[in-house]
Amino acid sequence: MSKAKIAELVERRVSAGGMVETGIPGVQLFKITESIRCAPAVYEPAITAVVSGAKEAIVDGEKHIYDNSKYICCTMSMPIEAGTPKASPTNPLLGVYITLNTRVMTELAIELESTLGSTNLPKGVPHPKGLTTARWDDEFTDALTRLVSLEGSTTDIAILGAGRIRELYYAILKGDSGYAARRAFGVGNEIARSIEFLSSNLSEAITIDDMAGHIGMSRAVFHRKFKQATNLSPIQFIKSMRLNNAAMRIAEGTNVNVAAMEVGYTSSSQFSREFKRLYGQSPKQWRQSNGRVYSA
DSSP states (O other), X not given: OOHXXXXXXXXXXXXXXXXXXXXXXXXXXXXXXXXEEEEEEEEXXXXXXXXXXXXXXXXXXXXXXXXXXXXEEEOSOEEEEEEETTOBXXXXXEEEEEEOOHHHHHHHHHHHHHHHXXXXXXXXXXXXXXXXXXXXXXXXXXXXXXXXXXXXXXXXXXXXXXXXXXXXXXXXXXXXXXXXXXXXXXXXXXHHHHHHHHXXXXXXXXXXXXXXXXXXXOHXXXXXXXXXHHSSOHHHHHHHHHHHHHHHHHHTTOOHHHHHHHTTOSOHHHHHHHHHHHHSSOHHHHHHHHHHHHHO
16 A cells, blocks of 8 residues: 555545544544645644645744655644645545654654664754654555554454554654654653643643753753754743644634633733734634634
8 A cells, every 4th residue: 555545545534524533543534625724733742644735834934835755743742833725625635643652652762762872962963853854765654554554444453553553653763753753752852841741731820940840951951952942932932832722722612711721821911912912813803713724
C-alpha cells in the first residue's frame, strides 16, 4: 500500500468529510472538503500525514505549506494558526492524524539514545523546534501503511496494533524530525516538560518562574532555551496558548467569561483587551464570525 492507497482508504472511510476513528488508539483519518482560512489553533504532540491536498500553517508569522511530500511532527503543545485555504469538494485534503503517546515515545527515545548516545546539544547548537517537518522516507511510508492497513479489523488491531504504533514511532525517531522528537521525549526534554506543565494547568495563574522552577532551570537559561525551541518568548507563548485555546472554545459556543476563566484569566476586561489586540475582534464578534471555521 502506497500513499495513493492510503488516500483511497481515507476516501472510502470518510466519504462525508471530517475525522473518523480507525479503532487503533490515537489514529484518525481525515477529509476536509471546504476552504478554511487560517485561524488560531493549538497543536498537541502528534503527526499529521497529508496524502492528498495541502494544509497551511502560520508559526510566529511565517507561513508553511504541508502536502504529501513531508509530514508534520509536533513534539510539544504549540499555539499556531492553521487552515485549508485550497481545499474543495474536487480537491479535498486527505490524511492521517496520529496522536503521540508520551509513554511509548519516551520509552523508544530512551532506548534509542542508549544505543546511539545522548542527544544533549553541543555548546552553541540551537535547541530543536517543537514543530518540524520530515520527508516521507521509505521507513515512515512502510510503517504508516502497515499501521492503517489494520483499520477495520478489531482482531488485527488488538493483536498487532501496539507493535505497529511502536514501529511508526521508531520510523519517526529515525527520520528528519527524529532529533527534535528525541529531545522532546528522551533525556533533556526540559522545555517539552515545561509546556506540558503549562498545558495541564492552563486555568491557573502559571508564571515563567513556575515553568522554569518545574524543570529546575534558572529563569535566564529557561528564557533562552524556550525561545530556541518555540520561536516565542515564554510570556508570548503563555499568552498565545491562553488566547488560542479561548478563541477555539468561544468559536465552539463557550460563554466568553467562562472561556476566559478556563484559560487562566481572572479579569474579563483584560481578557477582552488582549483578545481584540491579537485577533482584531472582540470575543463576541469572534464567535459570530468564526463559528463555522471550527465546526468544519
